[in-house]
Amino acid sequence: MKRxxxxxxxxxxxxxxxxxxxxxxxxxxxxxxxLGYLAVGLRLADLTLLRDVETAAEQSSAxxxxxxxxxxxxxxxxxxxxxxxxxxxxxxxxxxxxxxxAPALARQLSKILPEEKEKDIxxxxxxxxxxVWIARxxxxxxxxxxxxxxxxxxxxxxxxxxIYPHGKLTSHILGYTDVxxxxxxxxxxxxxxxxxxGEDDLRLSIDLRIQHILHRExxxxxxQFSAKAAIGIxxxxxxxxxxxxxxxPDFDPYHPAQASDEQKFNRATLGVFEMGxxxxxxxxxxxxDGGRASFASTYDAREPIRFGRHTINDYHGKxxxxxxxxxxxxxxxIGTAKMAQELGEYGLRDFYKKLGFLERAPIDLPERGAPxxxxxxxxxxxxxxxxxxGIAVSPVHLARAAAALTNGxxxxxxxxxxxxxxxxxxxxxxxxxxxxxxxxxxLELVVVGGTGSKAAAEGYGVGGKTGTADKTQGRGYSKNARxxxxxxxxxxEAPRYVVLAIVDEPQPTKxxxxxxxxxxxxxxxxxxxxxxxxxxxxxxxQTGPRxxxxxxxxxxxxxxxxxKAVATAGTDR
Amino acid sequence: xxxxxxxxxxxxxxxxxxxFQTSQHVTDGRQRLENITAQMRSEEDSLRVLQAEWSYLNQxxxxxxxxxxxxxxxxxxxRQFMATADLPQRAPEEINADIIAAAAQxxxxxxxxxxxxAAINTxxxxxxxxxxxxxxxxxxxxxxxxxxxxxxDAVALSALTAADTESAAPVSVMIPLRKPxxxxxxxxxxxxxxxxxxxxxxxxxxxxxxxxxxAQPVAAxxxxxxxxxxxxxxxxxxxxxxxxxx
Numbered sequence: 001m002k003r004x005x006x007x008x009x010x011x012x013x014x015x016x017x018x019x020x021x022x023x024x025x026x027x028x029x030x031x032x033x034x035l036g037y038l039a040v041g042l043r044l045a046d047l048t049l050l051r052d053v054e055t056a057a058e059q060s061s062a063x064x065x066x067x068x069x070x071x072x073x074x075x076x077x078x079x080x081x082x083x084x085x086x087x088x089x090x091x092x093x094x095x096x097x098x099x100x101x102a103p104a105l106a107r108q109l110s111k112i113l114p115e116e117k118e119k120d121i122x123x124x125x126x127x128x129x130x131x132v133w134i135a136r137x138x139x140x141x142x143x144x145x146x147x148x149x150x151x152x153x154x155x156x157x158x159x160x161x162x163i164y165p166h167g168k169l170t171s172h173i174l175g176y177t178d179v180x181x182x183x184x185x186x187x188x189x190x191x192x193x194x195x196x197x198g199e200d201d202l203r204l205s206i207d208l209r210i211q212h213i214l215h216r217e218x219x220x221x222x223x224q225f226s227a228k229a230a231i232g233i234x235x236x237x238x239x240x241x242x243x244x245x246x247x248x249p250d251f252d253p254y255h256p257a258q259a260s261d262e263q264k265f266n267r268a269t270l271g272v273f274e275m276g277x278x279x280x281x282x283x284x285x286x287x288x289d290g291g292r293a294s295f296a297s298t299y300d301a302r303e304p305i306r307f308g309r310h311t312i313n314d315y316h317g318k319x320x321x322x323x324x325x326x327x328x329x330x331x332x333x334i335g336t337a338k339m340a341q342e343l344g345e346y347g348l349r350d351f352y353k354k355l356g357f358l359e360r361a362p363i364d365l366p367e368r369g370a371p372x373x374x375x376x377x378x379x380x381x382x383x384x385x386x387x388x389x390g391i392a393v394s395p396v397h398l399a400r401a402a403a404a405l406t407n408g409x410x411x412x413x414x415x416x417x418x419x420x421x422x423x424x425x426x427x428x429x430x431x432x433x434x435x436x437x438x439x440x441x442x443l444e445l446v447v448v449g450g451t452g453s454k455a456a457a458e459g460y461g462v463g464g465k466t467g468t469a470d471k472t473q474g475r476g477y478s479k480n481a482r483x484x485x486x487x488x489x490x491x492x493e494a495p496r497y498v499v500l501a502i503v504d505e506p507q508p509t510k511x512x513x514x515x516x517x518x519x520x521x522x523x524x525x526x527x528x529x530x531x532x533x534x535x536x537x538x539x540x541x542q543t544g545p546r547x548x549x550x551x552x553x554x555x556x557x558x559x560x561x562x563x564k565a566v567a568t569a570g571t572d573r
Numbered sequence: 574x575x576x577x578x579x580x581x582x583x584x585x586x587x588x589x590x591x592x593f594q595t596s597q598h599v600t601d602g603r604q605r606l607e608n609i610t611a612q613m614r615s616e617e618d619s620l621r622v623l624q625a626e627w628s629y630l631n632q633x634x635x636x637x638x639x640x641x642x643x644x645x646x647x648x649x650x651x652r653q654f655m656a657t658a659d660l661p662q663r664a665p666e667e668i669n670a671d672i673i674a675a676a677a678q679x680x681x682x683x684x685x686x687x688x689x690x691a692a693i694n695t696x697x698x699x700x701x702x703x704x705x706x707x708x709x710x711x712x713x714x715x716x717x718x719x720x721x722x723x724x725x726d727a728v729a730l731s732a733l734t735a736a737d738t739e740s741a742a743p744v745s746v747m748i749p750l751r752k753p754x755x756x757x758x759x760x761x762x763x764x765x766x767x768x769x770x771x772x773x774x775x776x777x778x779x780x781x782x783x784x785x786x787x788a789q790p791v792a793a794x795x796x797x798x799x800x801x802x803x804x805x806x807x808x809x810x811x812x813x814x815x816x817x818x819x
Binding site: 208213 | 595622
């Protein structure tokens with residue numbers, strides 16, 4: 001329309017006023033639009049001409065990347081060797097209503113998927129259902145093969161699957177996940193949050209090589225002695241890093257549901273046992289540390305101790321008065337019980353408390369066994385607990401306490417996650433460095449000339465203590481079921497690793513002359529592990545003449561009998 | 574007024590064209606980004622698969638079986654080490670002369686980054702074998718490969734250590750204390766890169782999981798290297814076990 005026609009003729013004053021108003025409104029609206037377009041134009045110029053393209057891309061890329069479903073984090077050993085990872089895997093399904101030639105397709109599929117039976121596939125394809133799983137978690141190669149079939153009725157769905165490349169070897173450490181990929185045991189559960197986020201690798205303190213050696217040697221021992229179970233731990237004495245941890249029998253982490261409870265039971269951390277004589281280490285350390293005893297102290301082991309209805313007797317039965325080192329190397333129950341008695345009513349219990357024996361071991365696994373001990377501590381408990389009965393602790397408790405006694409006297413916190421740096425200087429001191437040195441002398445004596453001689457590794461200084469505990473059966477102790485153990489420390493001159501081996505219910509064999517004690521079953525395991533481990537860790541064998549601890553100790557005892565001042569002889573380093 | 578409208582029409586058209594172009598650009602970019610992201614994801618996924626497979630192939634159990642089958646290797650024993658002090662001594666100036674002479678020839682020929690190390694290794698068999706093996710090029714170049722032409726001492730030594738008998742006398746007894754016939758290193762030998770590479774490689778470059786095992790025949794010869802060069806015992810150890818220690 002033209003203005004001239006609008007202005008034409010018969011417009012009265014009122015109408016002219018309305019017209020003016022309308023024009024003003026139009027102009028206003030037009031102005032708004034002009035401003036709007038101007039703004040859009042400016043912004044356009046800004047985005048296309050002025051803005052740096054890369055910064056724009058950077059801003060937008062982050063949310064796009066996040067969109068993919070993160071895979072669960074990987075777990076590696078201390079040197080980065082992969083122990084667990086998650087792979088994106090496809091599962092193949094079919095829309096049975098679209099299948100044209102079910103028998104032919106079933107035959108082709110069964111060739112690609114050997115795990116599935118042709119009969120089953122055919123049944124699924126003929127089911128006329130809209131959605132039916134053909135196979136879960138198939139390999140990329142199988143996906144490709146199925147894709148090349150070009151069958152429109154088949155489809156894939158992305159899923160992730162947890163992979164444990166080392167299978168059984170790491171089963172108790174890593175644990176396993178449920179079908180939704182959520183950790184329900186072991187490290188998988190303990191570090192669930194970190195693993196789910198999947199950003200970084202979780203680096204464990206485990207060394208797969210040592211884990212393998214320990215696993216192999218323990219398996220051999222179980223076989224040789226027809227044992228029920230076996231446990232092994234290798235721990236860094238200075239920072240509590242668990243280098244290897246084995247609990248036999250173990251299970252296939254891919255099929256945890258098929259494993260028996262016996263297999264899934266992590267004996268190394270969850271199981272608690274009456275350890276027997278290996279525990280003698282601790283009353284002896286308490287006696288030496290408290291200044292209540294020295295190497296020259298003597299204990300009368302001629303008569304069994306009768307306490308109420310209990311009789312404490314010796315297994316090896318020397319039946320004479322023995323010095324402290326003799327009590328230790330011959331593993332005299334009578335002598336150790338008397339030593340513990342001298343510690344006072346709660347002396348031994350308090351020392352056990354200091355060593356962490358009265359609470360769960362602070363290791364980063366959900367499977368942590370609570371120790372068993374008498375709530376009402378009486379004198380008889382001091383006597384029996386001194387040689388490892390009447391108190392049950394987990395193997396990791398034992399390894400940790402042995403590490404603390406031999407590393408110079410500082411408590412360690414066992415861990416499965418690699419820590420950087422050495423010993424924590426803030427660790428609680430449990431015994432004096434001097435006591436730690438004496439304990440090492442005693443441990444060396446046991447291997448050089450005592451019950452632990454089978455743990456000797458040629459060229460390497462090893463110290464240790466054997467233990468053979470009768471297992472409880474009903475209300476009493478069994479005569480035939482025992483728990484044989486050996487706790488070894490090396491290099492004994494300046495300990496770096498503690499190696500614990502426990503064989504559960506070993507049966508005596510001809511080769512061991514009818515013995516199934518710790519010295520015959522567990523000690524050789526420790527010796528062999530140390531022999532293979534030392535070269536890997538660059539620990540030099542001693543090639544020169546070794547100090548003769550037996551002679552030194554004998555001279556020391558003789559001198560002290562004659563009252564000479566020999567405060568440090570035999571222990572000087 | 575029509576001019577005014579025309580102007581705005583032009584503006585709108587230009588703006589529209591720009592807008593269209595930009596939106597196309599963005600669509601392209603997004604497409605590209607998606608492709609790259611998908612590619613990255615698939616690369617990451619295949620990386621994981623390969624890592625898992627690598628780890629699977631590196632199962633210590635499997636490596637052990639393979640090593641037993643193909644390599645004739647066993648774990649090292651404590652008695653296979655010896656201290657420098659137990660080794661027969663040679664006058665230091667002779668050794669130095671050997672090493673320097675070898676270094677002079679090896680460095681330019683082999684282009685080795687560490688001529689001295691290479692020289693140590695080349696110098697080693699020569700000085701031991703000087704008397705028993707004639708210094709023909711073949712003999713010297715293949716000390717490790719050939720068994721028939723290997724120096725008699727080395728064979729005796731390897732037989733002793735490999736025999737693994739309890740009654741074995743200390744290794745040092747078997748190495749006669751000898752003066753080398755001459756200090757010259759044959760050019761053919763010095764230039765041959767093989768012994769320089771193999772001698773230490775068998776011990777030092779063993780991949781991590783296999784580090785548990787060392788070649789018995791090679792281990793038998795390791796002390797020879799140590800003998801001639803007076804290498805620090807600690808160094809040898811570190812090179813064995815310290816492959817990936819922290």
